[in-house]
Amino acid sequence: MSFDFNGMEDLKKRTGRGGGFTASHNLPFRIHEINLANPKAATRGVDTVDGYLLKPAFGKEAGGLVTIKIKDRGAPTDPDKTPMEVFDLQIGRKKGSGGKMGQHAAVIAEDARVLQDGTIECNWVKVVEHEFKEAPEAEWLHTGFISVGYLNAPTDKGFIRQDRFVHFVEEARTISGAGDEAVAGFRDLVSKFLTERTSQAGGRPSAVIRLVNQNNAGQAGSVATATIWLGWDKEKSAFLTPEESVDRWLASEEAEKWLNFVRHADQIAASNGVLEVWPVWSFTTAKKTAERETKLKNAGKMHLQEQFTAPMINEAGEPVLNDNGKRRNHFGLIADGMHQVVQMQGGVDWFANQTWTFDRFPTKLFSIDDLPTANLSPEVVKVFEANGAKRVEDKRLARNVENDAAPEQQQEQEQGQDFGSDNTPDPAGGQFRPR
Structure with a gap:
């Protein structure tokens, strides 16, 4: 017996709602090992980090091991705004107001592309979990839709x-x-x-x-x-x-x-x-x-x-x-993409702190x-x-x-965009995903 799908449109009304380009990703990975040319200082564009992918990328499945380096952007013009380097991802180091780096931290490699030798080069890195923990605590990364x-x-x-x-x-x-x-x-x-x-x-x-x-x-x-x-x-x-x-x-x-x-x-x-x-x-x-x-x-x-x-x-x-x-x-x-969610000190609720789409x-x-x-x-x-x-x-x-x-x-x-006032429909419609 077949089902008559008539009435769906009525329901919908009632409920509302190239070339040589190389694709780049905002790539989530978990640190495995840091490789430094100089153990006492950062060597821009040379130091690398080996990490396990948290999402499939560049022909590798989630969990695949990759080598990542940060593009050499030259000497920073403002010492107070020096971006993170691979050197800063070492255990025990702290950058700015962030927490200290721990074991197997989760990191986003932003604007990442794969090079001819298989190394992944990115423009920046952002630490989203300073240390791996079995249960969420203070900061967490959700990946998915x-x-x-x-x-x-x-x-x-x-x-x-x-x-x-x-x-x-x-x-x-x-x-x-x-x-x-x-x-x-x-x-x-x-x-x-x-x-x-x-x-x-x-x-x-x-x-x-x-x-x-x-x-x-x-x-x-x-x-x-x-x-x-x-x-x-x-x-x-x-x-x-x-x-x-x-x-x-x-x-x-x-x-x-x-x-x-x-x-x-x-x-x-x-x-x-x-x-x-x-x-x-x-x-x-x-x-x-x-x-x-x-x-x-x-x-x-x-x-x-x-x-x-x-x-x-x-x-x-x-x-x-x-x-x-x-x-x-x-x-x-x-x-x-990905959301980094965080807890305020002493609180139990989680708040969205930063968001990345997987494709840049x-x-x-x-x-x-x-x-x-x-x-x-x-x-x-x-x-x-x-x-x-x-x-x-x-x-x-x-x-x-x-x-x-x-x-x-x-x-x-720009006229006629019917969102943003108190009586407009929920613009996101609804969305979920346990890790």
């Missing part, structure tokens, strides 16, 4: 807020069963995803539920998504339990049509549909980091929100326009509608990846037009 939400920076004195997300797509599970049995299984699964995990460097949990009609992937109306958050009790000023949060959502108007899908989960699967759910963590951006992002944005410089933003497209890759005919922007897109310049930007998971067919994954690449190309073309436009035309192009 990440997102940076809208930078809400009030013009008057107010709290700057920017949420950052991690999607744990490797945890994506399909919903199975029929009737009340399927609903009960769905409730148990989402409740597990909403469990508090601060001991694992976790942020506020949520879960994304998505229905993909693989029969017409790449056409408008073929995908619908919703996000289920760990609920908040205003009277008690405390979070609800995961079970209470799911029950609250199941009782909402939004969940009405989703319940129908869940009750027909097996029928959907037999009709080449994928009904799945995956966990997401959201982190509030650390105060100083948010202030830095605001200064960069106000100065018209590159900032992280802009990096995770592109002109909006629908499932068919077609532009999405506002009522005034202007192209809509999609904030909080998802890319392969992302080649794909996904929405929750087209984020690939292992539950999808290879053909559908190709469609979703094509959408991710198209967003990047549309962004490049839009930037070229903006750079060529007169100031008054640039002003006009």
Whole structure:
């Protein structure tokens, strides 16, 4: 028996949401050994560090051993702003206000390229975990599919807020069963995803539920998504339990049509549909980091929100326009990358401190509608990846037009972006990933 996917588009409306170039990465690795030409001082461009990759890169799998050196940038012009060298990565050393280096620290090699001899050369390094620890403590690195939400920076004195997300797509599970049995299984699964995990460097949990009609992937109306958050009790000023949060959502108007899908989960699967759910963590951006992002944005410089933003497209890759005919922007897109999260001294909550995309310049930007998971067919994954690449190309073309436009035309192009005010939809949509 086949399942009728009619109603997905209605649900979507109701829930909202070359050449000789050598690719470079922001490369996460864990230190294995330091190799110095002079044990008493840094030798720029010569010293190397052997490390184990934390993500696959340059033809090597995660865990592969690589040799990395920092490009010789010449003598620093300002002694107070001397960048880190391999020499500074030795155990026991301390750079600036950072902690002392310990065993097997985790480091990001920024703007890293592989040389002809197989050595990896980077422009800078950033220590994200000063020492390897089995359990998260003070600082931690999450790698995977990440997102940076809208930078809400009030013009008057107010709290700057920017949420950052991690999607744990490797945890994506399909919903199975029929009737009340399927609903009960769905409730148990989402409740597990909403469990508090601060001991694992976790942020506020949520879960994304998505229905993909693989029969017409790449056409408008073929995908619908919703996000289920760990609920908040205003009277008690405390979070609800995961079970209470799911029950609250199941009782909402939004969940009405989703319940129908869940009750027909097996029928959907037999009709080449994928009904799945995956966990997401959201982190509030650390105060100083948010202030830095605001200064960069106000100065018209590159900032992280802009990096995770592109002109909006629908499932068919077609532009999405506002009522005034202007192209809509999609904030909080998802890319392969990393968040460094930190704890304030004496606190238990984790805050997003720094974020990197894995590709120095992302080649794909996904929405929750087209984020690939292992539950999808290879053909559908190709469609979703094509959408991710198209967003990047549309962004490049839009930037070229903006750079060529007169100031008054640039002003006009910026109109119609319907995010940033208190009554706008959540720009990031929802995102997760335990390490």
